[in-house]
Amino acid sequence: EVQMVESGGGLVQPGQSLRLSCIGSGFSFSDYGMNWIRQAPGKGLECVGFMKSEPYGGTIEHAASLRGRFTISKDASKNIVYLQMNSLQIDDTAVYYCTQWVGASSFSRHWGLGTLVTVSS
Amino acid sequence: DVQMTQSPSTLSASVGDSVTITCRARQSLRDWVAWYQQKPGEAPKLLLSTASTLEGGVPSRFSGSGSGTQFTLSINSLQPEDFATYYCQQYMYFPTFGAGTKVHIK
Numbered sequence: 001e002v003q004m005v006e007s008g009g010g011l012v013q014p015g016q017s018l019r020l021s022c023i024g025s026g027f028s029f030s031d032y033g034m035n036w037i038r039q040a041p042g043k044g045l046e047c048v049g050f051m052k053s054e055p056y057g058g059t060i061e062h063a064a065s066l067r068g069r070f071t072i073s074k075d076a077s078k079n080i081v082y083l084q085m086n087s088l089q090i091d092d093t094a095v096y097y098c099t100q101w102v103g104a105s106s107f108s109r110h111w112g113l114g115t116l117v118t119v120s121s
Numbered sequence: 122d123v124q125m126t127q128s129p130s131t132l133s134a135s136v137g138d139s140v141t142i143t144c145r146a147r148q149s150l151r152d153w154v155a156w157y158q159q160k161p162g163e164a165p166k167l168l169l170s171t172a173s174t175l176e177g178g179v180p181s182r183f184s185g186s187g188s189g190t191q192f193t194l195s196i197n198s199l200q201p202e203d204f205a206t207y208y209c210q211q212y213m214y215f216p217t218f219g220a221g222t223k224v225h226i227k
Contacts, residue, residue: 050215050216113164114164
């Protein structure tokens with residue numbers, strides 16, 4: 001069974017950093033692409049970045065609106081994908097979901113439960 | 122980024138009604154559009170991909186159509202469990218979502 005579990009969320013002050021983790025089970029992140037998608041309270045969905053699977057080059061891309069503050073990386077040996085978030089701002093407050101691609105397409109069949117990041121002074 | 126213009130933002134309907142939600146893009150997406158359903162406190166659930174391919178286990182009262190720049194999600198004979206928020210997503214380019222349509226009980 002495919003499962004993804006996010007962790008690492010919490011309350012931070014503006015300007016601080018946080019690293020989220022997504023542990024995958026039942027599949028390998030090397031074989032499947034993934035998205036980090038966030039949802040601010042009461043708002044819609046926003047993709048903050050993705051990582052393609054190794055057969056498709058393992059390319060990582062981040063939302064341009066983040067201006068380089070967020071970085072996706074992977075520890076293949078542990079089947080964990082990370083989202084490093086720096087210079088956090090109040091409007092980064094959101095639930096952050098880890099999702100699995102379907103094949104080479106960046107829509108999401110499998111979603112984690114999400115982890116809440118709150119940026120507040 | 123490709124902007125997905127979704128309408129309406131809210132929709133009032135009764136059990137048994139049929140409803141249609143639309144997403145438009147300014148550039149062609151061929152059929153690279155997916156639709157999701159989200160209920161409060163839950164992660165979104167994939168309903169359709171490639172504009173019209175129903176995900177396994179999704180009731181046949183859900184259907185999708187469109188190609189290019191205009192896409193629709195239709196729900197025939199709304200059931201109580203269908204009252205939720207629906208999102209379109211394009212995946213031809215960097216993934217972007219519509220703003221969502223909240224379907225609530227009239």
